[in-house]
Amino acid sequence: MHLKTALRGATALSVCIAAGAATAQDTTLTIATVNNGDMIRMQALADDFTSRHPGIALDWVVLEENVLRQRVTTDIATQGGQYDVMTIGTYEVPIWAAQGWLEPLSDLPAEYDVDDLTPSIRTALTYEDTLYAAPFYGESAMVMYRTDLAQEAGVEIPAEPTWQDIMAAAEAMTDRENEVYGICLRGKPGWGENMAFLTAMANSYGARWFDMDWQPQFDSSEWQAAVSDYITMMTEYGPPGASANGFNENLALFQQGKCGMWIDATVAASFVTNPDDSAVADSVGYAMFPSKDGVDNRGNWLWAWSLAIPESSDAKDAAKQFVAWATGRDYTQLVADRDGWRAAPPGTRTSLYQNADYQAAAPFAEMTLKAMEAATPDTPSAQETPYTGGQVVAIPEFQGIGTAVGQVFSAALAGQMDADQALQNAQQLTQREMQRAGYIQ
Amino acid sequence: MATQHSRAAARLMISPAVVVLLLWMIVPLALTLYFSTLRYNLLMPGANPFVGLENYRYFFTDPAFTTALVNTLLLVGGVLVITVGGGIALALLLDQEMFGQGIVRLLVIAPFFVMPTVSALVWKNMFMDPVNGLFGYIARAFGAQPFEWLTAAPLFSIILIVSWQWLPFATLILLTAIQSLSSEQLEAAEMDGAGFGSKFLWIILPHLARAITVVILIQTIFLLSIFAEILVTTGGGPGVASTNLTYLVYIQSLLQFDVGLGSAGGVVAIVLANIVAIFLMRMIGKNLDA
Amino acid sequence: MARAVTTRRKAVNTAIAWTIGLLIFFPILWTFLTSFKTEAEAISSPPAFLFFDWTLENYGAVQERSNYFRHFMNSVVISIGSTVIGLIIAVPAAWAMAFVPGRQTRNVLMWMLSTKMLPPVGVLVPIYLIFRDFGLLDTRTGLVIVLTLINLPIIVWMLYTYFREIPGEILEAARMDGASLRNEIIHVLTPMAVPGIASTLLLNVILAWNEAFWTLNLTAANAAPLTAFIASYSSPEGLFYAKLSAASTMAIAPILIIGWFSQKQLVRGLTFGAVK
Numbered sequence A: 001m002h003l004k005t006a007l008r009g010a011t012a013l014s015v016c017i018a019a020g021a022a023t024a025q026d027t028t029l030t031i032a033t034v035n036n037g038d039m040i041r042m043q044a045l046a047d048d049f050t051s052r053h054p055g056i057a058l059d060w061v062v063l064e065e066n067v068l069r070q071r072v073t074t075d076i077a078t079q080g081g082q083y084d085v086m087t088i089g090t091y092e093v094p095i096w097a098a099q100g101w102l103e104p105l106s107d108l109p110a111e112y113d114v115d116d117l118t119p120s121i122r123t124a125l126t127y128e129d130t131l132y133a134a135p136f137y138g139e140s141a142m143v144m145y146r147t148d149l150a151q152e153a154g155v156e157i158p159a160e161p162t163w164q165d166i167m168a169a170a171e172a173m174t175d176r177e178n179e180v181y182g183i184c185l186r187g188k189p190g191w192g193e194n195m196a197f198l199t200a201m202a203n204s205y206g207a208r209w210f211d212m213d214w215q216p217q218f219d220s221s222e223w224q225a226a227v228s229d230y231i232t233m234m235t236e237y238g239p240p241g242a243s244a245n246g247f248n249e250n251l252a253l254f255q256q257g258k259c260g261m262w263i264d265a266t267v268a269a270s271f272v273t274n275p276d277d278s279a280v281a282d283s284v285g286y287a288m289f290p291s292k293d294g295v296d297n298r299g300n301w302l303w304a305w306s307l308a309i310p311e312s313s314d315a316k317d318a319a320k321q322f323v324a325w326a327t328g329r330d331y332t333q334l335v336a337d338r339d340g341w342r343a344a345p346p347g348t349r350t351s352l353y354q355n356a357d358y359q360a361a362a363p364f365a366e367m368t369l370k371a372m373e374a375a376t377p378d379t380p381s382a383q384e385t386p387y388t389g390g391q392v393v394a395i396p397e398f399q400g401i402g403t404a405v406g407q408v409f410s411a412a413l414a415g416q417m418d419a420d421q422a423l424q425n426a427q428q429l430t431q432r433e434m435q436r437a438g439y440i441q
Numbered sequence B: 001m002a003t004q005h006s007r008a009a010a011r012l013m014i015s016p017a018v019v020v021l022l023l024w025m026i027v028p029l030a031l032t033l034y035f036s037t038l039r040y041n042l043l044m045p046g047a048n049p050f051v052g053l054e055n056y057r058y059f060f061t062d063p064a065f066t067t068a069l070v071n072t073l074l075l076v077g078g079v080l081v082i083t084v085g086g087g088i089a090l091a092l093l094l095d096q097e098m099f100g101q102g103i104v105r106l107l108v109i110a111p112f113f114v115m116p117t118v119s120a121l122v123w124k125n126m127f128m129d130p131v132n133g134l135f136g137y138i139a140r141a142f143g144a145q146p147f148e149w150l151t152a153a154p155l156f157s158i159i160l161i162v163s164w165q166w167l168p169f170a171t172l173i174l175l176t177a178i179q180s181l182s183s184e185q186l187e188a189a190e191m192d193g194a195g196f197g198s199k200f201l202w203i204i205l206p207h208l209a210r211a212i213t214v215v216i217l218i219q220t221i222f223l224l225s226i227f228a229e230i231l232v233t234t235g236g237g238p239g240v241a242s243t244n245l246t247y248l249v250y251i252q253s254l255l256q257f258d259v260g261l262g263s264a265g266g267v268v269a270i271v272l273a274n275i276v277a278i279f280l281m282r283m284i285g286k287n288l289d290a
Numbered sequence C: 001m002a003r004a005v006t007t008r009r010k011a012v013n014t015a016i017a018w019t020i021g022l023l024i025f026f027p028i029l030w031t032f033l034t035s036f037k038t039e040a041e042a043i044s045s046p047p048a049f050l051f052f053d054w055t056l057e058n059y060g061a062v063q064e065r066s067n068y069f070r071h072f073m074n075s076v077v078i079s080i081g082s083t084v085i086g087l088i089i090a091v092p093a094a095w096a097m098a099f100v101p102g103r104q105t106r107n108v109l110m111w112m113l114s115t116k117m118l119p120p121v122g123v124l125v126p127i128y129l130i131f132r133d134f135g136l137l138d139t140r141t142g143l144v145i146v147l148t149l150i151n152l153p154i155i156v157w158m159l160y161t162y163f164r165e166i167p168g169e170i171l172e173a174a175r176m177d178g179a180s181l182r183n184e185i186i187h188v189l190t191p192m193a194v195p196g197i198a199s200t201l202l203l204n205v206i207l208a209w210n211e212a213f214w215t216l217n218l219t220a221a222n223a224a225p226l227t228a229f230i231a232s233y234s235s236p237e238g239l240f241y242a243k244l245s246a247a248s249t250m251a252i253a254p255i256l257i258i259g260w261f262s263q264k265q266l267v268r269g270l271t272f273g274a275v276k
Helices: A001-023 A037-045 A046-051 A065-077 A092-100 A119-124 A147-153 A163-173 A195-204 A221-237 A247-255 A268-272 A314-327 A329-340 A349-352 A356-361 A367-373 A398-413 A417-434 B004-034 B055-062 B063-095 B101-113 B114-128 B133-143 B154-179 B183-191 B194-223 B228-233 B245-255 B259-289 C009-033 C055-064 C066-098 C105-117 C120-133 C140-162 C166-174 C182-210 C228-231 C241-261 C263-272
Strands: A027-034 A057-064 A085-088 A134-139 A139-146 A180-183 A259-265 A284-288 A305-308
Touching: A001 A314, A001 C263, A027 A037, A027 A065, A027 A314, A037 A046, A037 A057, A037 A134, A037 A329, A037 C055, A037 C066, A046 A057, A046 A314, A057 A065, A057 A314, A065 A085, A065 B245, A065 C120, A085 A092, A085 A314, A092 A305, A119 A134, A134 A314, A134 A367, A139 A147, A139 A163, A139 A268, A139 A314, A139 A367, A139 B183, A147 A163, A147 A259, A147 A284, A163 A180, A163 A259, A180 A221, A180 A247, A195 A221, A195 A398, A221 A398, A247 A259, A247 A268, A259 A268, A268 A284, A268 B259, A284 A367, A305 A314, A305 C009, A314 A329, A314 C009, A314 C055, A349 A356, A349 A367, A356 A367, A356 C182, A367 C241, A398 A417, A417 B063, B004 B259, B004 C066, B004 C105, B004 C120, B004 C140, B055 B063, B055 B259, B063 B154, B063 B194, B063 B245, B063 C009, B101 B154, B101 C241, B101 C263, B114 B133, B114 B154, B114 B228, B114 C241, B154 B228, B154 C009, B183 B194, B194 B259, B194 C009, B194 C105, B228 B245, B245 B259, B245 C120, B259 C105, B259 C120, C009 C241, C055 C241, C055 C263, C066 C105, C066 C182, C066 C241, C105 C140, C120 C140, C140 C182, C166 C182, C228 C241, C241 C263
Parallel strands: A027 A057, A027 A085, A180 A259
Antiparallel strands: A085 A305, A134 A305, A139 A259, A139 A284
């Protein structure tokens, strides 16, 4: 009795408060997104959308990447229906589309111009000839370095460097007294953090995750070389506490002028050259992702944060209108008008790279495009692979395995074990998980 | 004397609380037990076949399991030692006469009201970060290399953060207990020529026994399931150096979305928590009735 | 007086206690100060303590990005709602256990407390599925139910120990006068129990306010309280210490102020009356 009355009371109370907040709109979209700079800008610009669509109100759920991923995956896998638009990556899209969890984006309006989307990204977001998500921004990986420090140290970083060039430059630029570290790389564990970088680096060393029988390959000499070089570079020329640094931490370090080089997502270029946030905006140079002597592979990093609509949404039409707005050409123009062309969301549209204003405002445009065109996620390694995916392995189990292996390499970077021990652990752990998942006996 | 009638009434009054808690315990527990016998991965919907005890086998043979168990005990134990020890010292200090005692008390108690997520974020970024943190700055000011708190001593750092949050709680309770100590007793001891050491050992500490038990019980309940602090600061790493049982279950059920394995881990964690619970209940039961 | 202290000793005590008190409080103070700095000043070396250009821009930026008031109202409704419902269920139970104890009372109490030890991560998926089926995801009602349930054992325990201290003879006397059970509760028991109930209420509001697992995992936008608000300021791109500090200050200030005003009741409540 008490419980019922009380619940009714609480419900009534909630209804009253909700009613106070309710407005004239008929549809409310709940949009889940990452707290990255570009998405926060999208939120700030959303008035443009709501003024064009007065019947649609927007609710934002803006979370840190890991938390967001856990929330949306739980929701979509249980058909919870809490979100109408989800921000997901190129890794999730084909896997989720195969499960029938995503609404196809086949009937986008003509002015959206689907054919303008960057081909490699469009392919990555397509499953069985149907587009399932619209790219918000796309990226590959490249080297960003301080031209002033390189000059001071008397080193030159070629436009297409090898790992040897990078190591030599890192050594020359390191100046621990003044808190300048030759190279900053991801060390924070996670399949989308340190493993994204390490997988790309291993690809460029000619390594692969699995052989054609799905046997893990961490015991190969290629992985051995990649991981030991990574740990050597980071311990000798990297910043302190590197095993806790992800993309955002390294971005902050680079912006403060504490990194000589940083190899990471191309999207970072627009942040490190933004004079409002970056102390080194004027002296950033770019180079392709390094390769190893004798291996023709530059990592094959390809990623796009994309907007998708879950099958469980009850406002699919309004959601489609929003997705078309946020990833359309007009949005790019809107960003350019407000924050300048340099800030335009990169990597998703061919037309952007033909735009003279953009080329003038974004010195990194050429290298970004070149890096994205060079990435071939369908053939990640020089060796034959049973899987696709550049800095990821496109199987559902990869999230779990990648995170666990990421912890092992992070521990090695923190000095808890050496490279050989870490590779051995990674090998055992991956074997165990692949057995559990039924890939190998 | 309670009559038949009032007993029936009493039963009626207790039942809502018992029924809702029973539901709250049994429904998720039954589902968890059921899931723990299935091959059930959220990312691979399908038949979810029955696999018996396979999930338990994988959970127990997970190399992280023993580490997580040890870390859980270290975390609970470490925080208890720091907060009880520090709490007694602070309580003795605050019991002395001084100027502005009320304000000092407010300062000391404040961390208890800070959300765990907020305190973890603040400590991680603004203090323990080796490059931008205040500790790093202080180290450099003295010409030393900054200590890499969260990577070199992850579990210890988490123990420190959690202790900061719980120290006020221990201090407040112990202070209240000390203040209830009759001053005649202490005066009598002083007359007999007892120094501070013997006063503390023979009068104050026995008097505090019950309060200390209460601190240990309540804190243990909350400390066994520490989660937010680990998630925000170290993510259980590097490696599994700061993974406790709760966090291990989280990794399995929500990062790998392996509900079967996560459920098996959940069942194990529940069993272990209840063993600790029974042990604690015995202790507290005696002390509370006295 | 043997316990009288000299002014000198008092001064020494004061100095030590203030130093330690300020050290313990420092992280909160530092967060508060940082919230008024620019992002660049927030990480400047040497750190600026008081002499920087105080600015409110971080609070503006935070308000622009998230609807603080909505999160705040959700926190208020959820924490107070769950505590009040918890009290409604717990008061009769605790009353009965305190005044008409049976053989099983101790065991029931112990069992209740042991339900608090279930690790929430282990049962998230089942609860999520149940919530989905009942349409409770992202509703305040749903969160009120969960938080009521997880704090109910603590509420029962606290009330039980308060009620046990009310002398039974008073009730006997009331019964002699022919008071009905209802009158007994309203006119005799309630006035004596109000302080205990008040402190139980306070403590549970604080616990519910700071609960960060269920509140984060079962909400999206409509019912998300301040714990979810803070989550969006955790490790974003670029410099964020100042904005994080502003958001933190906004999230903890209300409960910190309430807590400061109620510290006496808290001690009483937290210890289940074991410490007087």
